[in-house]
Amino acid sequence: MENEKMPTATTTMEKIVSLAKRRGFIFQSSEIYGGLNSCWDYGPLGVELKNNVKQAWWRRMIQGREDMVGQDSSILMHPKVWEASGHLEGFTDPLVDCKKCKQRFRADHLTTPNCPECGGELTEARNFNLMFKTFMGPVEDQGAQVYLRPETAQGIFVNFQNVLTTTRKKLPFGVGQIGKSFRNEITPGNFTFRTREFEQMEIEYFVKPGTDEEYYQHWIEERYNWYKEMGLSPERLRLRPHDPEELAHYAKACIDIEYFFPMGWSELEGIANRTDFDLKRHSEYSGNKMDYFDHETNEHYTPYVIEPSAGADRATLAFLIDAYHEEPDKDETRVVLRFRPELAPIKVAVLPLSRKEPLIAMAKELGQELRRHWNTEYDDAKSIGRRYRRQDEVGTPFCVTVDFQSPEERTVTVRERDTMDQTRIAVDELVPFLREKLG
Numbered sequence: 001m002e003n004e005k006m007p008t009a010t011t012t013m014e015k016i017v018s019l020a021k022r023r024g025f026i027f028q029s030s031e032i033y034g035g036l037n038s039c040w041d042y043g044p045l046g047v048e049l050k051n052n053v054k055q056a057w058w059r060r061m062i063q064g065r066e067d068m069v070g071q072d073s074s075i076l077m078h079p080k081v082w083e084a085s086g087h088l089e090g091f092t093d094p095l096v097d098c099k100k101c102k103q104r105f106r107a108d109h110l111t112t113p114n115c116p117e118c119g120g121e122l123t124e125a126r127n128f129n130l131m132f133k134t135f136m137g138p139v140e141d142q143g144a145q146v147y148l149r150p151e152t153a154q155g156i157f158v159n160f161q162n163v164l165t166t167t168r169k170k171l172p173f174g175v176g177q178i179g180k181s182f183r184n185e186i187t188p189g190n191f192t193f194r195t196r197e198f199e200q201m202e203i204e205y206f207v208k209p210g211t212d213e214e215y216y217q218h219w220i221e222e223r224y225n226w227y228k229e230m231g232l233s234p235e236r237l238r239l240r241p242h243d244p245e246e247l248a249h250y251a252k253a254c255i256d257i258e259y260f261f262p263m264g265w266s267e268l269e270g271i272a273n274r275t276d277f278d279l280k281r282h283s284e285y286s287g288n289k290m291d292y293f294d295h296e297t298n299e300h301y302t303p304y305v306i307e308p309s310a311g312a313d314r315a316t317l318a319f320l321i322d323a324y325h326e327e328p329d330k331d332e333t334r335v336v337l338r339f340r341p342e343l344a345p346i347k348v349a350v351l352p353l354s355r356k357e358p359l360i361a362m363a364k365e366l367g368q369e370l371r372r373h374w375n376t377e378y379d380d381a382k383s384i385g386r387r388y389r390r391q392d393e394v395g396t397p398f399c400v401t402v403d404f405q406s407p408e409e410r411t412v413t414v415r416e417r418d419t420m421d422q423t424r425i426a427v428d429e430l431v432p433f434l435r436e437k438l439g
């Protein structure tokens with residue numbers, strides 16, 4: 001693991017928010033009605049980027065490992081799940097209200113005994129449950145009350161036996177899923193970093209008790225390396241083990257992978273040793289056995305669980321921030337998102353040099369051909385320099401320019417985003433050329 005160094009911020013959150021809106025990565029939710037606090041919508045480029053993040057995670061963590069399988073459980077679950085998991089009782093933040101200005105604060109975030117806004121007197125702290133409640137069916141009574149899940153993890157625990165019997169997996173093995181979670185956060189903010197509706201990418205990795213510490217280490221390295229390999233700068237990544245008093249009630253150990261966001265070091269992902277807490281509790285609350293029969297040792301036991309729990313929105317935001325670069329370019333500043341090709345929302349842009357035939361026809365045809373392989377954009381508006389800049393700004397790794405020689409020679413120019421090098425190649429070689437570069 002890297003030693004601690006003081007990283008430099010690549011950019012500010014204002015610049016990221018502005019680029020995200022201007023280029024269609026992320027919009028405020030319900031903007032025409034003034035927006036809804038802490039809710040965000042992913043636009044045409046944002047959905048591609050976030051999908052690429054999720055796919056990269058899924059390919060590597062689920063499909064790329066023999067010991068992993070995936071699932072997709074529902075957001076609404078039996079209310080007993082949240083009793084068993086401890087969320088009904090324990091998933092709370094302590095809150096205080098200012099008696100004067102009526103603002104509400106998290107007691108554990110306050111540094112003064114009085115209201116930080118107006119100096120007014122504060123109420124006693126009360127616990128506020130972070131779970132969103134709703135009702136199932138037409139009658140809004142207690143018996144119909146259900147919750148929007150605050151984590152995807154419980155959907156994996158309750159299916160433990162189903163997955164075990166259908167896949168015939170042997171320990172150690174893990175189950176992963178990606179899905180929405182909801183938390184009525186008191187202090188959402190920092191763009192998509194903390195929201196009330198967000199997406200998680202979670203793994204529950206089941207192991208034989210006694211081997212848990214070894215697999216805990218394994219997953220810390222696996223997940224840390226994933227962020228590095230996907231392009232986050234190592235100097236902006238660090239590991240922060242939790243102090244014993246910080247540990248959740250179920251955890252034996254927990255560590256955060258943190259990223260140096262514009263607001264400072266903040267959690268990207270938590271990796272916890274959840275012991276056998278969840279399976280034992282579900283066994284107790286449901287009356288169904290949640291244990292494992294070990295054919296080698298002929299014994300029954302409840303597996304321990306290592307949980308690498310990541311946020312898809314936080315990871316997407318970190319990749320966006322880390323990719324952001326500004327560099328001098330003649331009299332202007334070139335903004336370029338240096339995404340790994342795997343994450344880039346658009347892989348190739350096809351740009352005809354002029355809006356004349358036969359350039360347009362050839363460019364459109366090429367665009368259609370490339371679209372069979374990669375997300376491809378066609379753009380014929382404004383000067384070629386402006387179009388290159390527009391593609392740099394959204395991180396497109398390659399631009400294919402169709403010029404006046406192209407139709408006759410059956411050649412095009414490929415311009416590379418980071419080096420801005422241009423290579424002339426035959427149209428027939430374009431797909432193999434890009435395939436080699438894009439992977």
Ligand code: ATP
Pocket residue numbers: 151183185192193194195196197198199200267268269270309310311312313314315
């Ligand atoms: P935090 O301390 O930031 O509130 P947490 O420790 O409660 O996070 P976990 O319960 O460990 O978070 O959730 C796992 C991951 O889910 C986090 O590392 C984060 O990436 C993501 N996540 C959690 N809460 C939010 C949120 N409100 N908005 C966006 N992502 C979130």
